[in-house]
Amino acid sequence: xxxxxxxxxxxxxxxxxxxxxxxxxxxxxxxxxxxxxxxxxxxxxxxxxxxxxxxxxxxxxxxxxxxxxxxxxxxxxxxxxxxxxxxxxxxxxxxxxxxxxxxxxxxxxxxxxxxxxxxxxxxxxxxxxxxxxxxxxxxxxxxxxxxxxxxxxxxxxxxxxxxxxxxxxxxxxxxxxxxxxxxxxxxxxxxxxxxxxxxxxxxxxxxxxxxxxxxxxxxxxxxxxxxxxxxxxxxxxxxxxxxxxxxxxxxxxxxxxxxxxxxxxxxxxxxxxxxxxxxxxxxxxxxxx
Amino acid sequence: xxxxxxxxxxxxxxxxxxxxxxxxxxxxxxxxxxxxxxxxxxxxxxxxxxxxxxxxxxxxxxxxxxxxxxxxxxxxxxxxxxxxxxxxxxxxxxxxxxxxxxxxxxxxxxxxxxxxxxxxxxxxxxxxxxxxxxxxxxxxxxxxxxxxxxxxxxxxxxxxxxxxxxxxxxxxxxxxxxxxxxxxxxxxxxxxxxxxxxxxxxxxxxxxxxxxxxxxxxxxxxxxxxxxxxxxxxxxxxxxxxxxxxxxxxxxxxxxxxxxxxxxxxxxxxxxxxxxxxxxxxxxxxxxx
Numbered sequence: 047x048x049x050x051x052x053x054x055x056x057x058x059x060x061x062x063x064x065x066x067x068x069x070x071x072x073x074x075x076x077x078x079x080x081x082x083x084x085x086x087x088x089x090x091x092x093x094x095x096x097x098x099x100x101x102x103x104x105x106x107x108x109x110x111x112x113x114x115x116x117x118x119x120x121x122x123x124x125x126x127x128x129x130x131x132x133x134x135x136x137x138x139x140x141x142x143x144x145x146x147x148x149x150x151x152x153x154x155x156x157x158x159x160x161x162x163x164x165x166x167x168x169x170x171x172x173x174x175x176x177x178x179x180x181x182x183x184x185x186x187x188x189x190x191x192x193x194x195x196x197x198x199x200x201x202x203x204x205x206x207x208x209x210x211x212x213x214x215x216x217x218x219x220x221x222x223x224x225x226x227x228x229x230x231x232x233x234x235x236x237x238x239x240x241x242x243x244x245x246x247x248x249x250x251x252x253x254x255x256x257x258x259x260x261x262x263x264x265x266x267x268x269x270x271x272x273x274x275x276x277x278x279x280x281x282x283x284x285x286x287x288x289x290x291x292x293x294x295x296x297x298x299x300x301x302x303x304x305x306x307x308x309x310x311x312x313x314x315x316x317x318x319x320x321x322x323x324x325x326x327x328x329x330x331x332x333x334x335x
Numbered sequence: 336x337x338x339x340x341x342x343x344x345x346x347x348x349x350x351x352x353x354x355x356x357x358x359x360x361x362x363x364x365x366x367x368x369x370x371x372x373x374x375x376x377x378x379x380x381x382x383x384x385x386x387x388x389x390x391x392x393x394x395x396x397x398x399x400x401x402x403x404x405x406x407x408x409x410x411x412x413x414x415x416x417x418x419x420x421x422x423x424x425x426x427x428x429x430x431x432x433x434x435x436x437x438x439x440x441x442x443x444x445x446x447x448x449x450x451x452x453x454x455x456x457x458x459x460x461x462x463x464x465x466x467x468x469x470x471x472x473x474x475x476x477x478x479x480x481x482x483x484x485x486x487x488x489x490x491x492x493x494x495x496x497x498x499x500x501x502x503x504x505x506x507x508x509x510x511x512x513x514x515x516x517x518x519x520x521x522x523x524x525x526x527x528x529x530x531x532x533x534x535x536x537x538x539x540x541x542x543x544x545x546x547x548x549x550x551x552x553x554x555x556x557x558x559x560x561x562x563x564x565x566x567x568x569x570x571x572x573x574x575x576x577x578x579x580x581x582x583x584x585x586x587x588x589x590x591x592x593x594x595x596x597x598x599x600x601x602x603x604x605x606x607x608x609x610x611x612x613x614x615x616x617x618x619x620x621x622x623x624x
């Protein structure tokens with residue numbers, strides 16, 4: 047069993063760290079709001095630390111699951127960040143969805159500390175985190191991946207090495223781009239069906255057997271039709287992810303007209319009060335009076 | 336067994352009519368190019384007629400699978416069209432994807448002839464037609480549907496009554512709207528992955544287990560990555576279908592920003608020489624030099 051640190055006990059990190067502890071590892075947690083860390087320790091054992099550096103001290107593996115690039119820099123390379131305390135050969139695994147640039151930057155910074163960095167964003171949402179069935183897309187050195195994979199597997203159904211530093215984040219971006227198209231198309235389809243006076247459930251049941259089928263159709267069409275948008279992944283977070291995609295595309299030259307448009311649509315959903323609605327709320331924009 | 340007529344032996348109609356004949360029905364076919372009809376009779380038996388009216392004479396069920404609204408009017412209500420020859424109680428089943436308006440118009444016209452009309456567009460493509468595994472979305476009177484359903488089932492895996500006249504076409508439109516979003520999102524995702532230097536097959540394999548999954552991802556991502564676009568449903572046909580959606584939306588007030596945009600993207604694919612490429616060729620537009 048290993049000595050593990052986990053930084054960031056949000057809706058994702060809290061249960062992910064819990065799965066690592068349940069596998070028998072010795073886990074020290076850090077969270078900005080300390081009360082949450084105390085609650086975690088009461089539930090899963092281990093200990094909590096007052097700073098990321100204190101949490102990382104002596105750890106073989108240090109995980110982070112925070113908000114964005116700046117939050118990540120705050121817990122790694124800032125004063126009291128984990129990087130100053132990493133022991134030689136330690137592996138830092140970042141589960142945040144953030145930019146490929148910050149992944150490459152921290153990969154180099156970890157090397158300078160004699161340690162390793164893996165960018166390892168996840169998909170599968172809150173339910174996947176709670177059930178330990180996330181998909182983890184990992185970028186970084188192959189040997190660090192091989193060492194970290196069994197610990198990452200504590201909370202994952204699939205852990206895949208996608209390539210060098212940044213490749214995990216880039217893979218997550220592809221995921222979000224595909225989702226943007228599926229959800230907007232599904233929203234227009236259901237909205238059209240409503241306007242046409244069709245039985246939406248019967249329509250979806252019929253077309254979901256063929257070329258229009260998608261996970262979103264199977265899991266979100268009923269609630270989209272009903273105008274319920276409380277299924278986890280929030281519009282604010284999706285806009286953060288689409289901004290990362292659009293920034294990266296400015297650098298690599300990819301054309302993303304649909305992603306750019308859907309990002310603007312989400313800005314309208316935010317203005318409608320939907321910052322915390324889930325991504326399927328694109329239909330609310332079509333249906334607004 | 337029934338007396339059946341089938342009008343229109345294109346890539347879809349030819350095998351669909353064949354499946355009906357193989358179930359033991361007595362099938363008379365009509366095709367604008369008579370040589371194709373003669374070939375069909377040589378393969379499946381039955382007989383061919385020189386006009387839609389001659390084909391429909393005495394038939395219990397008359398099927399059509401033609402190009403668009405005007406082609407359909409040509410074989411139904413025009414001189415030598417089938418409607419003048421329908422026997423009382425006959426059921427006309429249109430498998431073309433065309434407008435809900437023409438479906439309602441011909442539903443009324445059939446009634447005036449003492450007959451019935453069902454709009455019954457299909458999904459499943461050329462492979463579905465050849466294997467007899469299409470999905471059929473039917474609008475029209477419930478009793479006519481009940482009578483026709485066993486014959487339609489000759490070439491279908493699923494036959495669903497969606498509502499009154501036009502409801503079959505409207506359901507097909509929802510199908511096409513969903514596909515437009517999925518394919519453009521997938522195209523941007525794969526294009527981005529290529530620009531980012533990722534292993535596209537590994538990316539798709541990883542993300543296809545989660546919320547980005549779709550039929551298109553599972554069946555078209557590999558060929559999109561390879562730039563192969565010869566899988567049946569052509570860009571010209573998709574533009575016809577999207578035009579129907581956009582026209583209908585002008586009437587029912589639905590907002591279809593993505594469908595309108597993707598329709599314009601397909602016009603660029605046409606200009607690139609892609610009229611006969613399949614719908615996944617949206618990626619060719621992103622990748623053009």
